[in-house]
Amino acid sequence: MKLTTCFSTVRTRMVSSQPKYELIQEVGRGSYGVVYEAVVKRTRARVAVKKIRCHSPENVELALREFWALSSIQSQHPNVIHLEECILQRDHLAQRMNHGSSSPLYLELVETSLKGEISFDPCCAYYLWFVTDFCDGGDMNAYLLSRKPSRKTNTSFMLQLGSALAFLHRNQIIHRDLKPDNILISQACTPAGSCEPTLKVADFGLSKVCSTSGLNPEEPASVNKCFLSTACGTDFYMAPEVWEGHYTAKADIFALGVIIWAMVERITFVDVETQKELLGSYVQQGSEIVPLGEALLENPKMELLIPARKKSMNSHMKQLIREMLSANPQERPDAFELELRLVRIACRELDWDT
Template sequence: MVSSQPKYELIQEVGRGSYGVVYEALVKRTGARMAVKKIRCHSPENVELALREFWALSSIQSQHPNVIHLEECVLQRDDLAQRMSHGSSSPLYLELVETSLKGEITFDPCCAYYLWFVMDFCDGGDMNAYLLSRKPSRKTNTSFMLQLGSALAFLHRNQIIHRDLKPDNILISQGRTFAGTPEPTLKVADFGLSKVCSTSGLNPEEPASVNKCFLSTACGTDFYMAPEVWEGHYTAKADIFALGIIIWAMVERITFVDVETQKELLGSYVQQGEEIVPLGEALLENPKMELLIPARMKSMNAGMKQLIREMLSFNPQERPDAFELELRLVRIACRELDWDT
């Protein structure tokens, strides 16, 4: 269906990057608040990132409370808007797919093409902003690690490798319990670098398994990338490494300052003289390097220490998969948590 009548009213800009602009919006008919991401399809790179996000989110057949939900994706050309579906045969959509595959613009460059992603609106900012603006809380840490473990298991069960897990890409929806106390819900977002695995990567006839789907494109954010990603030969176990970085940094409030943005970010690293080096890069140089967990003079549950060490193993085979990880996080949370945060 093609329409020239706007369905959403943009209220204000809430985020901006090289990839697109995110707005808070209202559904005109119901008044519901949504997040709308606008992506200009003016380069093959932008088209590829947008389509990756669309393919990943539209491939999920059910919703998960800790994964951002795609309400709809709208393709706009000039003043006309068309809702996109997975596997669409729309000529406009096929032009974008061809652009992504060929790595060059294959449609009329004089036309203005945009993709609009309508998703959950998260009013609590990202994980960095949320945690670093509050005092450390063991209860929050426990809740967040359980939510992250559940989200990653869900994604891997749906054959999706995220490839860019980091606190900036984890959004917070602020809610409250019946008693009125804050109850934040995490939403894993930003699937522009994600990969949907359709086969095992070894045998095209074997059912998809993210732990057997080997990828070769080195992508992600340096401080959260696993050693094997730097080498360009990895599986979904790279997501486990990234989550290990996030959980360790969250528990001990380990931060660094991003050189480009000067923002304080949660993330674990190795100190080499006056420089800080991404943990994955340091392990690639020295696979036998022993990680100091905990990094600070604080107590930490023995099970938590061991789990973080395994998640950050140089050898991906020594890391738990997302399903084992989810179970172990639940077991740790069910015990008396005697690690300080």
């Protein structure tokens, strides 16, 4: 199967009819869009292609948020998904998307996002195509839960996650939906045949790029001083302040704390809608499980049982997870301190069980 005329090697406003990519197979589908495995025809390199139909203001907003976040990053990071290019298609016409473009097609999407109503001809079919890294190892849930627990993998993953989050926050990006489903695995194999999993933080549809400080337009905004009010994310990974609708990038720290704790102790729950087993820590209240953030919002002084299993964990790791999951965001480390502390734990405390 070949891609339509929406992909081309030229950088002109409207693309040529020569296809640049070839679709191999569908690898994922949801209400937001469809993801394909594809190859670059010239080099045969594998890529992922996400096709998003812009048929509602909600879809347009999610797509633009992802585009704005990924296109704002000036450099690449091994643990953050890389946007190769984004193509905007209307019927049989298409063009490469550029941030801040004055293109009428692009401005119609921006207006749709801002107004919350379709600002273009509803008879036309609008699509956004995102070309990114292809990750052949599935997501973090599928990867870890199909393998035996490994201290080496846990250590590697926590370091990669800490590095990725510090990179995003350094680039003024608050992810707002960190969870194992949104963390993909790429398995790069050496000539000797050994494959090391590399994490890629993905799915930036709920992300927020913080603008410059209101006091000094020349000074970049600190993500830890960029206050947001839209409660969004996935229940089991949302910080207590997100439920209230007043939060900063420290909400990402909380979500990562949930992920790391669940990964280390293999704490899982079954999603009611999909019946999938997912990594995630929570509070047991009778026969029900309650998201940590929701439980801490109701009882900020509640003491979390870390570790949750009989098997103990290193005191440094235990303390760090406790701080990451603090009900008070001010008591959580920022992403830069977190990255440093994770490195120290990995280097000095290789055995977490002592």
